[in-house]
Structures are given as C-alpha cells and as structure tokens.
Amino acid sequence: MQQLAIIQYGAAGEAFRLQDGPELKPQEFQVVVKVEGFGLNYADVMARNGLYKEAPKIPFVPGYEVVGQVVDTGSRVPEEIKGKRVVAFTRFGGYANFALADYRALAQIPEEMPGGEACALATQYSTAYYMTDYLSRLHQGEIALVHACAGGVGTALTQLCQLQGVKVVGLCSSSRKVDYLRKMGVDFPINYREVNYTEAIEKEFGKRKMNLIFNTVAGKSFKRDLKLLAHGGRIFCFGGSARSGQKSHLLNDIAFLMKTGFVSPLFMMMKAQGLIGVNMLRVADHQVDVIGHCLHALVSLWEKKKIRPQVGATFPAKDIAAAHQLLESGESTGKVYVYW
Numbered sequence: 001m002q003q004l005a006i007i008q009y010g011a012a013g014e015a016f017r018l019q020d021g022p023e024l025k026p027q028e029f030q031v032v033v034k035v036e037g038f039g040l041n042y043a044d045v046m047a048r049n050g051l052y053k054e055a056p057k058i059p060f061v062p063g064y065e066v067v068g069q070v071v072d073t074g075s076r077v078p079e080e081i082k083g084k085r086v087v088a089f090t091r092f093g094g095y096a097n098f099a100l101a102d103y104r105a106l107a108q109i110p111e112e113m114p115g116g117e118a119c120a121l122a123t124q125y126s127t128a129y130y131m132t133d134y135l136s137r138l139h140q141g142e143i144a145l146v147h148a149c150a151g152g153v154g155t156a157l158t159q160l161c162q163l164q165g166v167k168v169v170g171l172c173s174s175s176r177k178v179d180y181l182r183k184m185g186v187d188f189p190i191n192y193r194e195v196n197y198t199e200a201i202e203k204e205f206g207k208r209k210m211n212l213i214f215n216t217v218a219g220k221s222f223k224r225d226l227k228l229l230a231h232g233g234r235i236f237c238f239g240g241s242a243r244s245g246q247k248s249h250l251l252n253d254i255a256f257l258m259k260t261g262f263v264s265p266l267f268m269m270m271k272a273q274g275l276i277g278v279n280m281l282r283v284a285d286h287q288v289d290v291i292g293h294c295l296h297a298l299v300s301l302w303e304k305k306k307i308r309p310q311v312g313a314t315f316p317a318k319d320i321a322a323a324h325q326l327l328e329s330g331e332s333t334g335k336v337y338v339y340w
Helices: 042-048 115-134 152-163 175-184 197-205 220-228 250-260 265-270 280-286 288-303 317-329
Strands: 002-006 016-020 030-039 065-073 085-089 098-102 106-108 143-146 167-172 188-191 210-215 229-237 274-277 311-316 335-339
Touching: 002 317, 016 317, 030 085, 030 115, 042 317, 065 098, 065 115, 085 098, 085 115, 085 288, 106 288, 115 152, 115 280, 115 288, 115 311, 115 335, 143 152, 152 167, 152 175, 152 210, 152 335, 167 175, 167 197, 175 188, 188 197, 197 220, 210 220, 220 229, 280 288, 311 317, 317 335
Parallel strands: 143 167, 143 210, 167 188, 210 229, 229 274, 311 335
Antiparallel strands: 002 016, 030 065, 030 098, 030 335, 065 085, 085 106
C-alpha cells in the first residue's frame, strides 16, 4: 500500500513523503477500505506545522476521512458491510490507498455520489451537523454568525441553518468569497478584511442579536463574539485557526490563550448564554456511534437533495503539496479533495 506521510514540520513542499506502508489488519470493530480518495481539513495544515496537539509524532500519516470500498472486516463487523462503497471517518491514516476505519463511524453511500462530496460529509458536515442537530436545536427566525463561512464547515453550517429557517451572517476574507456566499444564499456576507465585522453586524441587526455563533478561529475573535451574542444565545468553538502561521512554542501558546480570554460560567449564566467546545476526535474516541449517527443522517439528506456539498478543488495524490498550499492560503472554498 502507499501512504503520504508527514516526515517533517513546515512547508507543504518539504513535509510529505510518498512511501510504502505495512499491510493493514483490522481489529474487531474495524474495516479496511480500498481508498478512492480522501479529503483535506484545516486540522491537517495545523498538524503539518506542528500545531495540532492531537496529532501523532512525526513521521505519521494524516487524514480524517476516506471514500472507497470495504475489502476486509474485523471479527465484530457485520458481514454485509464487506464490498460496500462507504464514506468513513479514519482518525488519522486517511492519506493512503488503503485505510482502517471503525465500522461504527462509516456510512454506505450511493455509487453516484462524487468522492469529494462524500468526503465533505465525513468531517466537515458531521462537525456542522453535530452542532446544529445533535447537540442543539435551532429555531426558525434565529440569526447565526458563521466564521470562515466559505470553507467546508462554513458551507455545511450555512445549509443546515437554512434548512431550519435560520438567518446566516457569514464572515469571509475576500470579495470572491463574498460572491460565493451570495450564491449560497447567505443573508449577510461580510469581508472581515475590509470592514469591522462587529460594527457591521451591530449596525445591521443591533446589539447582542446573534443567537448562534460558530467560531473556528478563537484568539481575539472570541472576545468580540461574546459581545455580539444574544441573551439566551449559544457560541460553539471548534477550531483555533488564529494560531496558524506561528511556530510551535510555549510563549506563542500562552499568547494565543490570553488573546482568546477566559470565561466564567457565572457571567454566562447571568446572560443565559451557552459555550460549547467541539472536538470531533474526542467524540470519535469516546462516542464513536455519534459519528455514525451524523454520517447516516447526512447521507439521507444528500439523497433527498436537502444538502449540496461544494467541492472547491480536486487534486491527484502526487500533488498533495499543492492541495495543502491552497487550503493553507485561505483562498479555497468548499471541500478540497485528493484522489488516487
């Protein structure tokens, strides 16, 4: 089998090595997937730069999701899964032409589902669905602020909010992405590099009107978001992209924590607000069935044409560095997909 391993931290052009890997033997709950392709996530960029604490030590094979055919199964996997085309959550190891996955964190997919759209469901749409439909309940007429709205999770959040009649305020970093958001039906797109998004939101909607805030940035944006959050509102934190671009160093970590700030549950209680941290790796570690629940629900929504994953770019595996460079640049929209 072939793997794309991260052998050193740093620039994408120097970090990866295509190498032979060992034959995979599934444990009792695992399957072996012959991989058509895999998706990229921003956590991969953080891991490549040595900034993702959950990642294994180098050298390691990144990758959270694959699409392909089940070719081998463990002793406690239902026999009927073998031979099926699936999308699966891999918890590292996805950048390979064969990968292991827990059968409880996969879903069978139709033959006509494009690989890039399938991979978007596994991590980005599952993350969004976990927040909008599993942990919480959205209500028609609410307003949601979505950071990185043109990205994979942002696209998913937009569509899932729209399904339930929630108005979307979307933040992005370029005029091209503003156009993308308008095509997606985002109610109030904002290029945060051109305007102060706090002032723009308060001017349009008034103070403390955001019922839902989905923040994948952290840093100073978190403090700003708290001032926008409505009484009775909820803020979901599921990333720290503001930490990207800096070297892995204790002082940088401390500075990042200080910029993000600290919150007292008592102050949040006084405003009837909720703060929820989301880490899908931890969910996969301790509640793997939840991943499967989200995936099955999303495949059903795709089949009913209620969601429409957007694949912004597709690369062959040999161009993994270019794929990473695009995602890291902040210029990508939707899902970045890599195929063998």
